[in-house]
Amino acid sequence: MFFVIIAALVLPIFLIYRHFSPRDDKKQRYAEEARRRGCAPAPVMRKKGFLGFGHLLDGLKASRQERGPQHVIEAIDGEMGPDVHTVIVPISDYELIDVSEHRTASWKPMFGLGIFTSRGEQWKQSRALVRPQFATDQINDLELYERHVQQLFAAIDKHQNREHNEGFTHPFDLQPLFYNMALDVMTEMLYGHSVHSQDPSERVELPSLPGYDPPDRERIGYHMDGGKAWIEIRGAFWKYRWLLPPWWFNEHCAAIHKYAEWFVQLRLQQGEKYMDGLRHQSGRPNSDRFVLLNELAHVTQDPVELRSQTLNVLTAGRDTTAALLGWIFYFLSRHRDVWVRLRCEIILIYGPYQEDDPGVTFRQLRDGLHYLTAVINETLRMAPVVPLNDRISLRDTVLPRGGGPNRDKPVFVPEGTQILIPTYALGQRPDIWGPDADQYRPERWLENGGRKFGFEYVPFGGGARQCLGQQLARIKASYVVIRMLQRYDAILSAEYPPDAPIRFHHTIENRSGSGVQVRVHDSTWDDSS
Template structure:
């Protein structure tokens, strides 16, 4: 006899419930065995009455002020340990939070194969960034990494000629219309910095800048297209950041038409550069075939000589979608990482007496106030030799790492080396599928790792050759270490050098918590209100 619709539905529900409970029993047995074998213990654990991450969503939406401090910081303080877990009804595994260097090293390096990003990362990032080095696991990630890595060779990263053009435009914007006393009017400099890093990153990645700093100087059509891309990119990145915070409710952002439209526009804009590079590649291969010998791209027309990064990618793959996704992911990292590093650095300099004077003295000693003779000394290597400049960047990345909260998912039953037991020192048995969030922001500010002044911006802590190991991972670590680290550091160092040559004083007139952070995937200040004094005005 055929089952009725209601009977079939009840059967499916009962089967699902049975499958869930059988899975829970099997998981319990596996973890019990693993716990016994590895002398594991449970971490400090909180039970929430809200199911499926709903409590986390309600709490985050109710937070006012600094989300990282008032959410994660408060949780770590309430548990009293640097690793804890949260269990929720209807969720098969607990969520583990850790700020322990040993656990981070285990996930990112020692037991790298036991941990992945999991399907949730692709669902949250995918509509905007597609599939690539920041969203994939396994063979797809390995291929993406292999495709991207050669494009970040030192030769490309150390070329500062294109950067100078965009920095000059930034200086013009920041220093325009000074008063008779040489001071500019206070303004939020973040929009200027983000446009600069967008122009610089697209120049490096696409071989052609979107010229967002020149919107008022270009034709109406070009300006409107650039502005639309800039606004869409901001909307999409903000949406991805919100997805990461609200966890399993990320689909709420996907339902917003503005987010979907922004993602579509960014992809359409980026793929134009991919098509240009593919056309050049096809023409080059055609000429090689006709000439029966390799054709040197460097001897081609200027149009073909643009975009070393994109040309390198095209040599590795001619898949249009793959190229677009790789560019989108690297643009996302290249624009925001450098922009926030510069924004936080300037804010810290403005609020640390004597810091800007020290930076400017070092820069003038190394390179002079400006001119052909001093400019010839500026290079990747000489910027690395500016001790206080490099220490300042390291300290800013300690206080404000680009990604404050990152996550992994256990790909198999495994063990974290510490965080369990009454004193938090025993290993923790972790079930397959368990999400573990490691909080770089909290770890970088632990007083027991960095001293009682861990919450203070002090570049001199790096002057004695400090080597903190896995306590300091602003660019991640292990096989997934960020390939663009040197690009971001070099661009930031060069920009600060040029700023220090141009302006002899910098001030933030705001009062209150000027270091309050905005909500997003990247840790960024809510605003950076600054005024500058031109060095050429006495």
């Protein structure tokens, strides 16, 4: 019913647009330029549905069913065949002019202009402002990670019922716990104060700030999720987004702005004393502590820019890490052999779990454990945290192949064309990853001397706009995985089907001399041999 109403509203606007749209020789110019460059047209999917909006509505429906990435593959394979990888998808007759009218218009109301939402000179300024803050020495606060991982363990332990369940936890969903933990880490790293969504009793009383109500630390995650759900719809409808009801989206935006603005105003009013008011549970002086807002305030005093830059980093840092962790444990729960091998590597290097001394060093996280790195890479291939990305051509250019009857000719891309990059579909191609592309197999990253990254693997983007925070996301994910596998044994026992809910079981590890014995139910591995 919602889409029928929208279609009825769009129809008169569309007809007026078609009637008054300028008639020029664009198509002829494009054809001549394509011939001059030796290009051939890419295959074109059939128009579908009312006014050509069928593909758009199908995509929105699939997204609401949480299967948008799979829909891209099914739609193209179903109509064009599995060997066609570059297609033109007609949606009505509108065209996107540049990213400032698309991504920025969709995201700016909630997060403002920052490194994630801007382009051109604005993007360069944002990147120059934020990039130094992602230097190695700024993201190695393992004490911060450990404190929030301990709260994660406490949340997991609440699900235990050893007396009635033979040591296993009740079935439960890990994903919300990962989102809470990532939100706690990022808010503390950005503003110095964690929202403590995992354990609200840890929240400290904030100082009074004349003219500003205290921020809503309890519902900030809810508003971020709700706002981004609307952003997805707004982006899909593009120039017709003004037809969407604004009330709920505006409510989320206002709450998110209010949250960030409170800390920005506190930092601007207190200056360097802002750091003195922070609580540091490790006992180290606050002068040694990294807080992004404080660092940015040394460069700019513009409250809108400080709010926008920190919110841009907040949404990227929270969602990528939480999604990556969720998918890692999704695959580990369904591939016991991978779980066993990974846990053996971790126990061999770090030893069994110790609450007071995790024994994890930043150098080891940065350099990566071989199999853990392979697990992360394979997870990002199978389930990239950004399954669909897009770019806009700033000038006439070409794609190197995809045109012509054999799809080996270059494809002409006129200025202003939107190019969708389905990173999920890219990771499922047998011609790139082999006949087992649909199988979760981390070993593929270790074979033949190790696989190198190329543009067939872009989970964090590529080129100039490659994500600045990918190293931070990998380090946080690695730390959590190490601590989780140190503390917990196998996820599934033999009597549970592969699609059973996550279940944890404790075990005992024995370490003597150079030998480490790790018992995973009925599987034993001993490195002394």
